[in-house]
Amino acid sequence: MRSRTIAAAAAFGLLTLTGCGAADMTKQASPYADAHGAKTVTLSVQSWVGAQANAAVARYLLEHELGYRVDTVQIDEVPAWDALSQGRVDAILEDWGHPEQEQRYVADKKTIAPGGELGVTGHIGWFVPKYFADTNPDVTDWKNLNKYADRLRTAESGGKGQLLDGSPSYVTNDRALVKNLDLDYQVVFSGSEAAQITQIKQFAKKKKPFLTYWYKPQWLFEQVPMTEVKLPAYEEGCDAEPEKVACAYPHTPLRKFLNARFADAGGRAAEFLKNFRWTTRAQNEVALMIADQKLAPEQAAERWVKKNESTWRAWLPK
């Protein structure tokens, strides 16, 4: 009896708190947004620094040129799509290609709208440090990798060579590649990009050879120059079946996506984000300031913005 009263009271409390009727699950911004009575845009930031650079510059311009307040939320790629469709975030600025999500949200549910290209082309591959490739030039072809397995062994790789992989959120075919190309290697997942970068830097400090999954554009190349290992050439559709992949990764033009409602009604902010388009070099410049010089993303963005007015002027809505 008592529990029923409590349940009724709780239900009543919920209803009075939220207003009666149906709750809209697609319209729920962050409780921290809008605190100063300003128009707010929420950007999703993925864990790599390139994504931070995009968000930092977009944020700086939205705040200083267009008078918005910007919130950033760090989310992994796939959950970010979900958050975008629900309106928890307004935009993803750097997407590396998620055909399944695109089909579901853009084509079927129409809750997400494409926001054009970012201007940066992404590429995933296998890399060895330049100091290693210089002394052993033939390591840069996958056919010779088995010769070097011994030298790339670590405590974790269990008698085989170590292929260092990164965050679980990244697109990777490496397990299949190692198997299908008959390589004497063990894929070791470092579990996060931070762990992977830290390990690469430690290897580089001691000039130890290593083989790693890595991607471009990436600021770490400035600190640890790396050479790509040639894998069997990529052809359209050769990576269709995850188990049978035996080819290199494609070059992907990175794209932006907006929440559909925001794309329509987001005003100048939405227009600005659609116009936002820069180059790999520009992104790297900002990324390096954040990751290497340890500048706050905001400061890095400010420096870049001060130097490149002609570039970003074109992004502002007329």
Added chain:
Amino acid sequence: MSTTAVARVPLSDTLARYRTALVAGAALVALLLGILFLGGGTWPARLAVDLSGPLGDASDWIIDNRDSHPLFLYFFGHISNAVVLSVRAVYLVLLAAGWAGVTAAAGLVAWRLAGIRPALTAVAAFAVCGLLGMWVPTMQTLALMTVAVTASVLLGAALGLAAGLSDRLHRALRPVLDTMQVLPAFAYLLPVVLVFGIGVPAAVLATVVYAAPPMARLTALGLRGADAGVMEAAASLGATGRQRLLTARLPLARKELLLGVNQSIMMALSMAVIASVIGAGGLGDRVYQALASVDVGAALAAGVPVVLLAVVLDRVTAAAGERIGAAPSRGTALGWAVAAAVATAFALVGRHTGRLLWPDAWTVDIAASVNRAVDWMTAHLYSGVPVVGGTADWAARFTGWVLDPVRDGLQWLPWWTVLLLVAVLAQLVGTWRTALTAVLAMAVIGVLGAWEPALDTLSQVLAAVAVTLLAGVAIGVAAARGPRLERLLRPVLDVFQTMPQFVYLIPVVALFGVGRAPAAAAAVVYALPAVVRITTQGMRAVDPVVLESSRSLGATGWQQLRQVQLPLARPALLLAVNQGVVLVLAVVIIGGMVGGGALGYLVVFGLAQGDLATGLVAGVAIVCLGLMLDRVTQPAGKETRNA
């Protein structure tokens, strides 16, 4: 802690020996039968169920119906909105009070509840949060914590009330609460996110699941522990059930209730950073974002406020709990009125001078110097240290000599032998019932198809627990013997216990490289304080009379330790083992982020890829592993694990 666990020991010695023989005999027979009928190797595929189909469908269904199905529109949607509205309300109040108002209010509340020293600590802590440039994130976290802790306390108290008043509910709730506590937070982030989406509602709900059990346990404990004499007196005075509850039982349970609140707060804070993975914002998000750019200094700057909040809230609620027994001081109402007036005055002054947010000019940037220190340390310790070798060499040796053999050994054992081993251990430590639970838990892992990674994880847990216990008991014994050392250790243990694990992931990888060794190191750092504390307390609790008499018989310090203190502190040591295991397991997932692989990686993978099947199966496997380890290490009675 009750003495019933100890009281069971002096059962006749022969019976105990008889039981061991019985168990050993049964095990031998089972072993022979197993060899004859079951064959060897890993868990057979025909006994496994693949859940990826149905779980994938469930997740698709949720995504497709979330915006239209009544379940979401009229139930989850309202919960979600209520959470957002309450967090927002608290946040706006905090912002409106400004830094001066909030700091003053914190100090004054601490003063009224706990006295002058905690008050000064509170003021200093909030000032440091501002100095580190973390004012706004601190307020966001505080707002989220306020709502989450309130919800946990209400839910926990309701459950505890039910369990305290009804024996049947008490029995029914216990396994539920057990599971909620062993459940690693990461494992249920994904389902929560699926239902509520990324953001604050999901974070608050995940926090409540984690933080409510201690409140429920302690409420039930307090109600059940009410003095029978007092209750009878109340009944004889003709009090109704409700009156007895309100005027006698609840007031008598005040101490436990307050301890429950205290524990809920600590658990909730430890979730603050983990919840950032699903977009909770605030300090956790700062730590997480700093991790992405491999910036230990920035992560520390955001981690320190978490530690400070935890220390302040812990000290204030603990001191308030101690005061509760004492007679109420006069002029309490007046004191509160003064406090409220002063806090309001500070807030108003802040408003009128237009200084609501912490001034930027008053911040100190610690990131650069911290990073330099970490770089120096990792550069010098990583390898090539004369004689002892660098940390990388230790890690490689630990992996090669300890982790690999244990893992390979466990995975080499036929699956039924593992079950048998678990059964025998649980039976020797506990009862037939605990043995059954433990074996069933292991069997579930096999059925779910997570056998190999689970054994990999188990090997890491065993190795890390061994290291934790060796170090923890040694330090704990030393601290129990030297009060100076204990005082020195206290703040260090506080920091280790409350510092978000994400902060030390990078240094750990820089020292030990990517792999299972850094995962073990992170687990040891996290579990060590609890083991040290429990050991110290257990050693302290040894009756001084016994110690005195042993000394008078001419025992040396070492003999005393080995033959008197350690045996008498056995229940505490067993509890230390149990807590060590549970805490190490809690870090397993974090270990997945530094190359620990196995179940931890799978859970992180599930969350990152939105893959409910992988994430949930691995999460359930961790829960089962936790249940099994808990049963195998939990000394006979449940009484030892009330808190």
